[in-house]
Amino acid sequence: MTDPEGTFCLVLHSHLPWLAHHGSWPVGEEWLYQAWAHSYLPVADLLRRFADEGRRDVLTLGVTPVLAAQLDDPYSLRAFHDWLGDWQLRAEHAATLWRGRELLADLAAAEHRTASRSLEDFETRWRHGFSPILRSLVDSGIVELLGGPLTHPFQPLLDERVRDFALRAGLADTALRTGHRPEGIWAPECGYAPGMEAGYAAAGVRRFLVDGPSLRGDTSAARTVGASDVVCFGRDLEVTYRVWSPKAGYPGNGAYRDFHTWAHEVGLKPSRVTGKHIAPEDKAPYDPALAADTVRLHVKDFVDTVVSRLRELRARHGRESLVVAAYDTELFGHWWHEGPAWLEGILRALPEAGVRVTTLRGAAEAGHVAGPVELPASSWGSGKDWRVWDGEQVGDMVRDNAALQRRLLALPIPRDVRSPVLDQVVTEALLALSSDWAFMVTKDSAADYARRRAREHTERFDELATLVRAGDPAAGVRAAQLRALAHPFGRLDARGLA
Structure with missing residues (x-):
């Protein structure tokens, strides 16, 4: 067997604030149910299918305690069940309203099939909440689980006692729900202040995420932080931004389903992006076949990007290197309708291209750790500093x-x-x-x-x-x-x- 091109880690960060009983539309509970239906259900299904195939260490999955709590909450479970039923009814209404309009009628039928599958999945696999599903994914070894502080606070702005309490209680809450106390965390907003690694070490955290500029752009290996044994992994922005950046990325392609344009009479999204400056009423109807062709092109483009990046890093550093791409889970399905299909595509294609796909833990075990580094105050927000939060x-x-x-x-x-x-x-x-x-x-x-x-x-x-x-x-x-x-x-x- 030839040596791998290098190592790739996909990290997904799953988080929403507490929304139950706090408003409905357009933010509030509707936000939760859309993300649940369009991201959490399909991503969990994808991971379950990978586990059934015998794959291991496919990706690193962060789930914040406050999100896990909502996905286990009895009220939220009942209300989401109602929402799924309403989704079916909206699709039925759309089928009647759009009869004779080929692409729209096909969309209504496809939407009804998806709603029905989602409802069946929820009633059979999710009836006791998310924790049993998450536990099975961790037990099977398909994911490495990341935890975090209870309510996703921006840690650099917390009093040290509050910070320590929120983190320890968050890790304990995840252990209670899944039977596993995470060794890694997605630090909320990738927020870091010098010295925080001491608190991480005391709480039993061994690895965490920072944004690429925190490592001055050298994300080809994880680094130990300061005098500690705690390891930080940096997002490779050259690769990550290929998919999603503040200004561009695959989801903005004209063939993909438009997130912002609603047919309010049925509560569905009937249009494709079409173009950046096209008015909503002028957008073309969504064409699934065109979108599927575009997904295949973007899978190939991303795999080529990762391979090229790994080869560039090997040439620069004289060793096999690491690429970490990290995104919000809600991008895949909720914000980007075709995201789950793209996700499955790249996770199948990267190993075929000679790339080792693993978790952050797997990357550390494979030797992708250098060190030490002194990290600056930083985040993954605008300016890569704290300005978004302070x-x-x-x-x-x-x-x-x-x-x-x-x-x-x-x-x-x-x-x-x-x-x-x-x-x-x-x-x-x-x-x-x-x-x-x-x-x-x-x-x-x-x-x-x-x-x-x-x-x-x-x-x-x-x-x-x-x-x-x-x-x-x-x-x-x-x-x-x-x-x-x-x-x-x-x-x-x-x-x-x-």
Whole structure:
């Protein structure tokens, strides 16, 4: 057998903030159900089929604790089941409305078949939530699982005690759901501050992700960080951006299904991208055959890109090298309709092209670790610094979050007896600290919703904390009311902050 061209790691980051009971359309629960139907179901199905084929170490899968909680939540499971049934009905209505319009009628029929398959998959495999499925994928060795802090906070802006609590509790929550405590994490937003590796080492984290510029562009091997044994892997942006970048990437091709254009009378997306400057009403109808041909071209292009990059790195460094490409899981299916088909295509084609496909753990075991490196303060956001989460647009939120943490750490938390009320107080604080809210404001993506969510959770924290300090028995009643709206983490124990 010839030596491999090099090693490729695909990392998928699965995350949404807590959305149940917090709005429906266009953000809120609808966001969760679309991602669930169009990304989580097909990606899990793909991984299950790979496992059945006997493949191992296909990709590294990050699942944030707050997302896992939603995909296990009884309310969310019931509501998503209803959503899938409604999807079928919408497709039936579209078939009637679009009768005689060839491409649109075919689309309605295909949409109904997909909705029916999804409903059957959900009723048979997902009926007890995501955790049994995730556990089976980890047990089979098809994925390496990455965890993270409970509610996906931007860690560099956290007090060290809050940061440590959120991370340890997040890892424990994942262990409870899957039977596996992750050794690696997707640091939220790839946010890093010098010295954080010490906290990672203390929490048992052995590897994490950073963006390529944090390693000054040299992502051909993982690196140990500072004086620690903790290893960081950098995204290879030359390869990653081939698929998805701030300005371009495959999903913008004119043949692919357009994410933004809706036929609101049926709640389906009937158009293809067509062109960047084409008005929605002028876009061409979606043509699955044309899209499938384009997927095949983009699979070949990506494989050629990876092979060329590995050969370039080998020539530069004189050794077999590593390429890490990392994306949000929600890109595949939710944002990019053809994404799951492309994903399957490249994961089958890369080994045929002589590329070793493995996980981050597998890459480390194969010897792709150099070191050490001193990492700068960084993220994967705009400018590769912290500006998305602590810039001028969100300066008030940063100040509010800092003050919230001070009030959180001043809580009178007893060490001897666990308090469900205090558990809910801490939960509300952590939900307010989610990195999503600042991101949505900075990017002007449902900014009003994001500000409202951050404010609501902060106000709920303060309301409960005031009742606790006053010894008011109404605290228990109010905490129970809030648990009905947001109770992601049954294992969360406020005493960890004492």
